Amino acid sequence: MIKEETDSCVHPSDGGVMAESDKEVELDATKAKVEKVREENEKLKLLLSTILTDYNSLQMHVSNVIRQQHEASMELDGNDDFGVDISLRLGRSDVNISKHVDEIDKISLLSKISDENKDGSDKKRSALGLGFRIQSCEDPDNDQDMKLDYRSKDSKNKNADNKCASSRKDVKTARKEDHQEVLLEGHDQQPGLKKTRVCVKAPCEDPSINDGCQWRKYGQKTAKANPLPRAYYRCSMSSTCPVRKQVQRCGEDDTSAYMTTYEGTHDHPLPIEATHMAAGTSAAASLLQSGSSSSSSLSYFFPFHHFSLSTTNSHPTVTLDLTRPNYDPNQLPNYPLSSSSLSFSSSSSDRPSPSNSHTLSFSGLRSQASLSTYSQMARLSHQTKLSGQQ
């Protein structure tokens, strides 16, 4: 756009007759325009950052509402089909831009409401993690107690580890007991079932999608069922965090999808860019815990993607397939949500991913946004650009 304007100012036929002062004036004008565009870009960045914050606040709120609805329905008649009302309102498999903008407006309104209880919401946000922590988030005091309780147990086990450091077997036993205590502590864990797992299948070139957390690799194995190696990571944001994830390539070529399996609950505050995935996976885990066959509430957290619920090998598992966008491309003709529009990078080293034709101008947010949030921001940004051109 600016380039065209600049080109239009050049008059080769003049043969360099144009006065030097005129050129300087036009150069200054162009610089001013560039500066103006830059300022607008900054404003857009700020706006998107605010929307992202509001969006995450709403997710916390919705998660709590879903759970409270479920508890209420269980108390009333034991009906297990929870969250139907909410998911009918919030779940979307077909995307319409105008509806989406309306939704964002609602999000802003609701986030203002949630800001009125900011003390509580901050605690809720900081306590959210993968798995079932959301179950304990309703009462901040309880949550606080549980966290303290967990840490005290952990420190006890650390002492036990120190005492028994001479025996590796004893250390392992102590860790196993700790694991079992955590399972028992989670009263919602069904007997006979292992921890809920959340699988995310994502198309990317790097096995570590930027999910907002820091991970440390502690092992790699080649499973018999799949000749491709499976890598094991644990959360390194807290030395006591029990969350682990497995990453395995789905295809032979390097550019194929990766399957990431999350297991466990973070025992520390998460960065804001990690809360969206955490909220979605928490909702998924809650669905599995409830035994509900309705997965429509998940479409709120992952509105553009396929997901499925299953129980394999005693592990209740939610599989989110980011390789299969769940939307009607005809409704979004100018901004396809393909893998090329998503940003993936190593969470440990934050290596930049290769740029592509769909790269947006707010790179600072781009590198931090979680998958679905990013795709929604992309839509908003595109619409903003379109309206700006008109």
Next chain:
DNA sequence: CGACTTTGACCGGCGC
């Protein structure tokens, strides 16, 4: 030098 990755060994669960 600390943080992280690699990799062979080890352990426990599970099926036969």
Next chain:
DNA sequence: GCGCCGGTCAAAGTCG
């Protein structure tokens, strides 16, 4: 009881 297999550990190596 035995062997297979997935998951974890920890020493050694690598990197910034």
